[in-house]
Amino acid sequence: xxxxxxxxxxxxxxxxxxxxxxxxxxxxxxxxxxxxxxxxxxxxxxxxxxxxxxxxxxxxxxxxxxxxxxxxxxxxxxxxxxxxxxxxxxxxxxxxxxxxxxxxxxxxxxxxxxxxxxxxxxxxxxxxxxxxxxxxxxxxxxxxxxxxxxxxxxxxxxxxxxxxxxxxxxxxxxxxxxxxxxxxxxxxxxxxxxxxxxxxxxxxxxxxxxxxxxxxxxxxxxxxxxxxxxxxxxxxxxxxxxxxxxxxxxxxxxxxxxxxxxxxxxxxxxxxxxxxxxxxxxxxxxxxxxxxxxxxxxxxxxxxxxxxxxxxxxxxxxxxxxxxxxxxxxxxxxxxxxxxxxxxxxxxxxxxxxxxxxxxxxxxxxxxxxxxxxxxxxxxxxxxxxxxxxxxxxxxxxxxxxxxxxxxxxxxxxxxxxxxxxxxxxxxxxxxxxxxxxxxxxxxxxxxxxxxxxxxxxxxxxxxxxxxxxx
Numbered sequence: 001x002x003x004x005x006x007x008x009x010x011x012x013x014x015x016x017x018x019x020x021x022x023x024x025x026x027x028x029x030x031x032x033x034x035x036x037x038x039x040x041x042x043x044x045x046x047x048x049x050x051x052x053x054x055x056x057x058x059x060x061x062x063x064x065x066x067x068x069x070x071x072x073x074x075x076x077x078x079x080x081x082x083x084x085x086x087x088x089x090x091x092x093x094x095x096x097x098x099x100x101x102x103x104x105x106x107x108x109x110x111x112x113x114x115x116x117x118x119x120x121x122x123x124x125x126x127x128x129x130x131x132x133x134x135x136x137x138x139x140x141x142x143x144x145x146x147x148x149x150x151x152x153x154x155x156x157x158x159x160x161x162x163x164x165x166x167x168x169x170x171x172x173x174x175x176x177x178x179x180x181x182x183x184x185x186x187x188x189x190x191x192x193x194x195x196x197x198x199x200x201x202x203x204x205x206x207x208x209x210x211x212x213x214x215x216x217x218x219x220x221x222x223x224x225x226x227x228x229x230x231x232x233x234x235x236x237x238x239x240x241x242x243x244x245x246x247x248x249x250x251x252x253x254x255x256x257x258x259x260x261x262x263x264x265x266x267x268x269x270x271x272x273x274x275x276x277x278x279x280x281x282x283x284x285x286x287x288x289x290x291x292x293x294x295x296x297x298x299x300x301x302x303x304x305x306x307x308x309x310x311x312x313x314x315x316x317x318x319x320x321x322x323x324x325x326x327x328x329x330x331x332x333x334x335x336x337x338x339x340x341x342x343x344x345x346x347x348x349x350x351x352x353x354x355x356x357x358x359x360x361x362x363x364x365x366x367x368x369x370x371x372x373x374x375x376x377x378x379x380x381x382x383x384x385x386x387x388x389x390x391x392x393x394x395x396x397x398x399x400x401x402x403x404x405x406x407x408x409x410x411x412x413x414x415x416x417x418x419x420x421x422x423x424x425x426x427x428x429x430x431x432x433x434x435x436x437x438x439x440x441x442x443x444x445x446x447x448x449x450x451x452x453x454x455x456x457x458x459x460x461x462x463x464x465x466x467x468x469x470x471x
Contacts, residue, residue, distance in 0.1 A: 001133045002134040003136075004029075005031045005135060005136070005137040006029045006030065007029075007342070008031045008122050008141070009031070009143060010114045010140065010142045010286060011033075011040060011142065011143035012034035012037075012098070013040015013042055014329070015143030015318040016141060016319075017040075019339045020141075022339055030105075031107070031110060031137070032107055033113075033122065033135075038095045039091070039095055045165040048090060050188055053083065054188060054192055054359050054361075056086065057191070060076065060078060064076055065398075068398065069398055080173045081171060110126070112124045112125050113125045113127070115287065116286060116288065116315065119314055121136050122136075139314050139316065140314065140315045141317070141318060141338055142302060142315065142316065142318070142321055143335055144282045144283060144302075144321040145321060145331075146280055147165070147282050149277055149278045153239070156180075156241050158241065161249070163274070172272075175272075176199040176200075176269075176270035176272065177189070177200050177201075178201045179200065179202045179274045179276055180238050180273070181275065181277040182209035182232065183209075184210070185276040185278075186209075187225075188358065190202055190230050191225075194225065194229060195361075199231075200229070200231065201233070201270065202233065203233050203236040203253055203268075204232070204235075206235070208234055210358065213356075213419070214366065214370045214372075217366075217419060217421050233253070233255060235257055236253045236254070238251060238252070238253045239265060248271040249270055249271075250269050251267060251268050251270070251273060252267045254266070279326055281301040282300055283301055284300045286302070286321075295310050295315070296310075301322065301323030302317040302322055303323075304322050308338035309338070316338040318331055318338050319331030334351070353433050355367040355430070357425070357429065361423075362400050362401075362402045362421055362423055363421070365419075365420045366417075366419045367433040367436055368416050368433075370405075370407065370417055371383040371417070380409070380411070382407075382408055383405060383407045383408075385403050386465060387401075388401070388404065392457075397423065399422065402420075402422030402425075404458045404462040405418065406432070406442060408442040408470065412441065413442050413443050414440070414441055414442075415440055418432035418433070428455060428456050442463050446460060446463035
């Protein structure tokens with residue numbers, strides 16, 4: 001069977017389906033090929049299920065701590081099966097929403113594996129019956145996503161070692177979870193398990209957790225997690241993993257700035273082991289061997305230019321598969337920018353500022369650069385920090401310690417960065433991100449009247465303090 005389209009999208013995740021819908025709304029004939037489930041990693045094995053579980057676990061912890069707010073709650077019970085049932089219901093509802101949009105916009109969905117064999121040709125092998133369809137189109141958008149990365153550690157690939165996908169697909173809750181990796185994924189699972197009162201040990205090879213973020217954020221989060229019983233080891237390089245005869249795992253590691261020079265090996269035992277060391281691009285197999293060479297595919301990464309066009313004219317790539325920033329909102333923006341280029345429009349998105357978020361408690365959200373990054377780049381800046389314990393909404397709602405930092409260019413006052421660690425930080429980061437992206441000054445931000453009492457007032461307070469420092 002052969003079918004002809006205006007656009008073929010490979011991957012129905014956040015890098016693919018919004019572009020497909022937008023193209024179809026513009027009158028294009030669109031086909032989407034997906035080998036898994038609608039929504040990609042974000043909806044099925046990432047953002048949505050993790051945040052759903054964190055919402056539930058946060059409620060559980062708050063209920064157990066409610067006596068401090070004048071509410072006596074007795075017999076609070078955890079129902080693991082119901083927890084995961086709700087997670088699946090949220091996923092299903094959102095999947096049905098995507099499917100409805102596909103139907104409404106007459107987008108053809110092919111369930112199967114796609115291989116690009118020519119510049120305008122995609123061969124699709126159906127998962128249901130193994131039959132092959134030949135699809136042709138003027139343009140192709142690859143949004144194949146990523147998968148959990150693994151480390152070359154003895155025993156790490158043993159059956160039963162969890163990654164971020166497998167731990168979400170099961171319903172088991174471990175009594176003690178060892179997490180290898182102190183990045184965003186690791187910290188969110190540490191939050192979830194500690195909320196439920198489970199024992200958590202984190203092993204991070206770098207000198208701090210969340211190594212890509214502001215140092216004070218890392219230090220503050222480590223203190224809060226420690227207060228909640230999480231054992232965090234930094235500069236801890238895992239050397240090997242062994243499965244115990246009675247079940248569970250032995251995890252061996254060396255601590256120190258240079259593990260190879262450290263002779264002493266420590267170990268931890270637990271019934272659960274999660275590897276959370278990032279993700280790798282899934283570009284392998286998307287092209288035929290000959291086309292993969294032309295496209296320059298390397299270690300699963302598909303290189304693309306500033307318009308997200310690959311080295312092969314007419315073929316574009318967006319999201320995790322390019323090997324760039326791995327965030328769902330970035331993938332969506334890249335897919336839409338690729339569509340803009342295909343259709344000869346001016347870019348509809350500005351990717352200079354991409355906010356990053358961590359859904360711990362308190363939440364973390366950052367946009368732009370930190371004061372340390374500005375200093376390293378030779379940019380003269382002024383910075384301010386507002387402590388959220390002074391914020392009325394934070395105090396009345398019993399929030400943990402938090403802060404808002406702002407960074408502005410010295411002389412001009414142009415806002416360059418914002419780092420938030422407080423309740424609702426992931427919702428509030430949009431305002432500073434907009435200010436940074438549109439080259440607004442901290443004076444303009446400080447002049448904005450914000451409602452009281454809100455968490456968002458903290459942004460105004462931080463801006464006013466920065467203005468004072470710049471006088």
